[in-house]
Structures are given as structure tokens and as C-alpha cells.
Amino acid sequence: MKIQLYLVLIFLFVLPSFSFAKYNTFEGGVFTSSWGIGLQGSYLYSNEILFGGDIISATRSIKSSGTYVSVDGEITVKTYEGFARYYFRDIEYTDGFFGQGGFAIRSWKMNADYVENSTASKVGSIKMEWSPYVLVTGLGWHKIWDNGVSFSSSMNGVWGGKMNVDYEENLYQFDSNTKTELEELDYPLNFVIYLGYSF
């Protein structure tokens, strides 16, 4: 995963400074999203084109205790993204509307064990794993104020991802409703609210 981090950093800071040093405006900030909390950096290449990258991380504990069975698990989501953004500056009624596309390197995993309370016997387990490389495209709106404060919101979708769900049944058969519910949790969309500073 260190290699992926270096790639993102190179994409964010090194490449822009050598290849695209034209507009010379950088930006950094934090955001919250459907995929977790993240850090974002970007380089405004021109008035219409921006290159950026971000790191997103989230860990959620899955705990549930029923009369007979308890569920104990965790979902870990780490995402490294690089993207290019195009601003539609000539739209009359709003400035800052953009479309973007890029790639993401994902390390997304979920494990949950179902355990019988009275005996600690394994009733079943579920493992979910997502493919590491996907394309991400989206639409959003970005505003930079004169004092440098920057805000954006965007909706992004995954393109070309895969999700594997492995069910292990020990004492219990997972029914089709449970499976359908789980398989719909594939996080295909990422809604991002970003706050940053332009310098």
C-alpha cells in the first residue's frame, strides 16, 4: 500500500510542478464522503482543468447482539484516487460546475462472524472484498472565494469495479433476502463534501 501512497503523492505534487506549471495554483483540504474521511490535494492547470488526488480512509465496526446469535465484524475502506477535472466555465447561471474522471486504488474489505451466544460456536461468516482498481467519474460544483477558502461537493460513481461476497455457513443458511441486502451494499457512489484552501 506504500507504493500506492507514493504514486498519489507523485501525482499530486511532483508531476504538476514539472509538467503543468502554468497556472501555478495549488489547493489542499479535507472532505467527508460516503467512502470515509479524506485528504485532497489538487493543482489548477488552467482556468478549466484541474488535476488532483486524495486519500480516503474509514473503519466501521459491525456489532449486533441478538437473543441467540451475535455478529462481530469490521469494514475497512482505504482509497487512493487520482483525477482530472474539467470546469464548464461558460455556463451562464453557475460557475464552478465540473465533471471529473480518474482512477482509484481501493483496499476495501469486510468480515463479519455470526456466533452463537450460548456456546460461542460459529454460526456462519461473511467476507466481502472489492477489486482494487476502478475508474471513477462524477459531477460536482466547486467555489473558491477571494480569501482562498475553497468548497466543493460532488457525486462520483465507480466504473468497472467488482465485489466478491463469500458466505460461509456453519449452522445457518443465509437466506436470499439477507444476501440481496448485503450485495446491494457495494458502495457504487461516493458523495463528497470538501473544504479546502487555495494557495
Add this chain to the structure above:
Amino acid sequence: MKSYHIIIVLIMLIISGCGNEVSTSTKDESATITMAYLDGTWTRECELTDKSSTSAKVAINFSGSSDNATKTTTFYTGTICYNTNYILREKINNITIGSKTATAANLIITKYTAVTLDITIEPKSTALATSLNDASFCGLTSWSSGSETSIAGKTCSSTTYSSVNDGFRDLVQMNSERTYIRTGNTSELGSDGYPSTVYYNKYFK
């Protein structure tokens, strides 16, 4: 707005949220029950009976080598399984283990069939034997303390017991670690004659 911008926006809208292609696999890690796995004595904890002032303890002894089993229910006059009153023994043989399936509640179980070999009651006190003889319990007057008397095919109180050589159907559930089993709830039979639910209390080896 230029027309190519509209096209770009539309393309992005279309390809956004295509999502992840989902693939699934299901692995059956439940115990595949055999007579070898069942072989031995499995015992339930002491339980209060319906009357609450008395108690009982149930054990099943499976014999893997001869495909038979005896379910022994020991009834006590006390609440914590002391002072034995009588013992009910349900004996089956020719056990045939079926394949794995699941109940309506999705519990993985294995059905099995057998043949009733005998059902007996053994009074453990002379007072009880005398009382049973006086009441002509199960239509019998040959009760004796410490001796088993067959009640197969008899009606005792409101319960009618299976006759010798009657078919027997039950189910068994075993955890993956093979440390306990559960059997079927014989008071809830399905249309196929097997219990449709699992009795919650467990037998430990």
C-alpha cells in the same frame, strides 16, 4: 452551453454509478454428520419439567458400530436432578443418516430414520412401582422397582407410544466444532413426518 458540453455531461451521468459487478460464493462448512461423529453419549443439562417442582435429565447414547441409539430421560422428584423417580428409555435401531438440509428457519440440519426397538419405564422406588400397579398405569400391573417394563404401543396417561418396529423420524443438528448436537422438536412435525423445528436445548458430549 455548448453542445459538446451537454454530451460530456450526459456521458458522465450515464457512466457514473455503474457500480461493482457482484460475484458470490457460498461455502458449506457445517458438520457432515455420520454415525461415527454421533458415536458416544450426549447429555443435556438438568431441566425443570413442566410441573416445575421436579426435574429431568436427558441423554442419548449413539452406537456408531451397531447403528442404534438409546434416549434416556431420567426423572427426579427434586428440582436440581436429585432423588431419581423413574427412567424412560426410548431405543431405536437401523439408524440411517440422510443428507443435509435446512429448516424453515434456515438452520442446517440432517434428517435420519430409524426403527423403534423398544420403549421402557423403570421405576426407581418400590413406592412408585406400587402406585403404578395400583393405577394400572399404561394398562399394566407388572411394575417393579429397578426393572424395565415395555410401554411400546401402550397409551399412558394421554400419551400413546410407538410400537416396536414402528418407523422413527428425527433430525439432528451438530455445530462445526462437533461439540454439541440438537435434535428435532417432536411436538412440531412437518408434513413429511420429520420435526419441522429444532429443539433449542443442546446435548453435549
